[in-house]
Amino acid sequence: MYQYTEFDRAFVRSRAAQFRDQIERWQSGKLSEDDFRPLRLQNGWYVQRHAPMLRVAVPYGELSSAQLRVLARVAREYDEPEAEAYRLASEAQRKLGTVHLPTHYAHFTTRTNVQFNWISLSKAADVMDLLASVNMHGIQTSGNCIRNISCDERAGVAPDEVTDPRPFAEIMRQWTTLHPEFAFLPRKFKIAMTGATEDRAATDWHDVGLHLLRNDTGELGFRVSVGGGMGRTPVIGTVMREFLPWNQIMNYIEAVVRVYNQFGRRDNKYKARIKILVKAEGQRYIDEVEDEFRQIVEHDGGPHTIPQAELDRVSASFLPPALPKRLDHATSADALAKLKAQAALHPQFERWLQRNVALHKDPSLRIVTLSFKRLLQAPGDASADQLDLVAGLSDRFSAGEARVTHTQNLALPWVHADDLFPLWEAARDAGLASANVHLLTDMIACPGGDFCALANARSIPVAEAVTQLYQDLDELNDIGEIDLHISGCINSCGHHHSGHIGILGVDKDGKEWYQVTLGGSDGSATSGAAQAGKVIGPSFSAHEVSEVIDAVLSTYLSIRQSIGSRQERFIETVRRVGLDPFKSAANDVRKSEERVA
């Protein structure tokens, strides 16, 4: 992991002190509510439906066990609503049908950050100090600035990697942090990066999507796409450069953002993202950026050209950890035979090996996903105890490191093959071993109308209904790999646009309705090129949603074909036959008289 220098540590502490100063001026009336809002947002503090929400940055998703323990402490000691606020919140949610609002939880987001729902603003400064003690903060996790940079969850450990993206993500984190010119852009700005052939970071859906690759002569560079985004106008990024030399990336992004800062729309917040500018201006935007890039390099002297020495310095932080020497060689026939024997004795372990354990670039190691998709807890939610427990597991089995994944789970990147069985036992006992990675119940879901002020409908009950309906692992495995994405509103935090099945909450006369889309893709190999799903007709009532999913999946099972020795995946069937058979199956579910247009 990146090792913070004294400079980095002092910087985070200064930021915490600055925020404390702003809170005090706000409390004393020197800073108005309106002026304070953008400042607290840029430190990760929202005010939501019932209480404030804190978003903590997890740069490129990497967490140490010490950081996990502090997050556990924040959940345990601070994620606690005031009694009256909680009573009012519970009352309001009960009217919608929510029987219990969880407290003392952390929540993993699709952009690999961590959120808390109940911390009082009066404790905000103390929480930021506590986070700073393990080099954590909420800098630029909200607001119209360059947000936390997300990365491939398997960065540095994936067998299909060209190069480790984390050193570049770290250099970029530093460059974006309190950038003086780009703190008040027309709208938020998100960068995602991968160094692997498989895209596990939904890069084409980001304002800037970066792929590290090598050109024909073996030089390292980036494919740069700009102007992707979800929201009410889903757009896939436009490739601006097929190959940009690695050391020019900051200069190039400076040009991308400067042109956006000057020309992005500010009159309508729904048209303010860079995707709208790129779409409206097309080649003119690209020409402006290329011209600005030339000026930055030729006239300004390319001030943010990355020196090799700096890349080397940062890369040194990301060397593989020194793992304890093992007697067993995991690749030996003995070790594999032992795993097979254990799997034969424990069918659940065998399923878990198939679904939650991935190959590593080191043949004796594995990447293990701890699933945070299970009954009784919302997708991506972790209790204080679970966070502590994962800290222990990562110390014991993964060199003290865990990764937040884009799909709201945690991955342990350094697990020795010999440790898989004891790790599975411990994860199973903690309820974190659902063998469902990439299956239907491993859905993405935003907190929705139970917490979020923007939501039109709740997401968690939809996720819960699907989880309850599909508990049979045989059935789940038969349905196969499928991306179910659920958003409580058009802001698309639950990435419904990119789901093979997307569920979008809409509001009609104070009631919750859900639009269903099919055929979306996040850009991974199994999903195909990134694209937005298509709506299959008018919205469904809350009760109908899980039945619609059931009808759509039954249709798939009845019409799927074989491809060689395997069955066609859901997304492949949708691409082959189109929406019609699914539409008619979904239509048969409709019961309600009253319809949303």
Add this chain to the structure above:
Amino acid sequence: MTSTTHLRLLTTFEHSQDANQQVVSLANDEDPLTLKDNIETIERIELNFPHFTDGRAYSQAYLLRRRLGFKGDLRARGDVLIDQLVQMERTGFSSAVLKEGVDPSDAQRQFERFLAFYQSDVVTETPVLHRRALEPLK
């Protein structure tokens, strides 16, 4: 901050007294590069923040200093929040008109907070990340 002289902070009254200069005022949607031909003769350029969350003037300031080499006074007007004074200074502003009722000590305190920043800016040309790469780590 390497420089010890900070952005000059003015009250609206001081600003109104400060009138004997060759001044150009730019709206924040105007292209600053159009001033290229007479940049040498301008003594002061005023850039406007209609609302403090509208950050276009930061890019204008950067372009005026870095791209056109403007040497005169670059002044921030409008919705100037003290939390952005350091940012203004870093993008090349040399003076700012404070809003009525701002406590000068609150404003001054903002300059003392961060010892340095990661990026290069108009004040500091070498980014911290370069300097660190060149110097041995302590």
